[in-house]
Amino acid sequence: MQKETEIKLRVSRETLAALREHPLLKKRNKAGWERRELFNQYFDTPERDLAKAKIALRIRRDGEEFIQTLKTRGQSVAGLSERHEYDWALSKAKLDLKKLNDECWPEALAELDKKQLQAIFTTDFIRERAEIAWGRGKSKVVIEAALDLGKVIAAGQEEDICELELELRQGEPQALLELAAELAADLALMPCDISKAERGYRLFDANSYSLSLPLPELNPELALDQAFAALAWHLLGSSQRLAEQYRFNGHWRLLVDWVEQLVELRALVGSLGQAAPRASSHELRLSLDALLSVWRPRVLAGQLDEAVRQAAPAQFAEELQGNRWGLFSLNTSRWLLAHAWTSERNNRGNRQGAAVLGNWLPHLLAEEAVALQLGRYQQQPEDLAEQLPRIERLQVWLRLARQVLLEVPEVDRLYGELNKLRELANRALDEECLDARVQQAQTVLTSKAWKVLLRL
16 A cells, blocks of 8 residues: 555646646656556446545556556545555456455445446546656655546546646655646646546536535634634635536536635635734735636626626636646645745734634624624615625635634524625615615624624
8 A cells, every 4th residue: 555645737738748848847857758558447336336435446557567456535635635545466457356355445335245346437548757856955855747648438428638647756745736836837737636537437427526525624622723724725625626627517606606715715814814914925815816806707797697607618718728727726735735824923923823713713703893884884885895805704704614603693694694795795886786785784783693793
């Protein structure tokens, strides 16, 4: 068994060719590129029990060799994935069920009849691989870079494989992101944590690709720094999965949700006060604002205009042809992995970062609720849009940390009422909208949860 730590990056054919000659890889590639043709057959039961358990089983033909591989449930954080992998050499292209013993086989599938396993789909591709090595500080980094070009074929359908895969052989995981970000500064690389197996299942059954990532488990005793990191990773990872699926099928709702993840990430970063000095998040906020300045207006316009919705997939494809989205994703992953928001903060900021969530969060929400001054916007509803950032800061914590707000009743209801207020703040002004803003501000003001927040 070995532990696999890797990052997958979706690229175009042109980018794949450019990577082969990229100066950074050429400098660190001492032995050149090795070319192999790989044929892979994936197995599962008719009910796809392995997919449900988040494991993959395949036989790979590599030249004259046959290798049976089992990849277990792992974790993937914003494109950087870790999982355990078991490999066995075979004499022929036939599953050896005896290899799938208790040492590697998940306990959840202990009762499964392995004789049900059958071929489900194939992934056939040409791989050009090279060992990329360099010194990082006092340590050495070794990464296997693989340029993969081919097809996933399932249920009579196919999808292109065109990706750069970077797998850590020696060194720290941060080095993977550093290398990817350096390449993304020149080329369009899209972090993409959907594996080749997941693509096969998605072709086999379009509904099999799970967009939702489990919400982080927060508790009142968790330090703010830990809670922020967990939530930020969650939002970034969710945005990457949504981007991949929208690229794949162009369903409008996915684009709306993608923008919403970015809005929430922006609000989350902006809520930390001295726990994240503005200088430490300056580049992240600039990158987020650049994306949102383009895509938020399009999403708002598309809610009322079918022509805007129809044009969006081509515009998104154009976005991915540039390097803005990929570079933002990779640099944000690096920022989070390094806990960069803690740099340059003073003692008060350190105390805030170490504060337990159950104490810090109610005070934050109370401060934001008071500063929102909803009574004022009953008199001046035309100015409500200026409070959108504050409403969004309230909302992101109400949605993602509701289990921590033990003293606040009806949190979900308050979130919903604030969402209505936010939608009205984004609407074009007319008499009907102004009246609705006044009424909705009153609804929030008189809610049980809001009254509790104002007393905290």
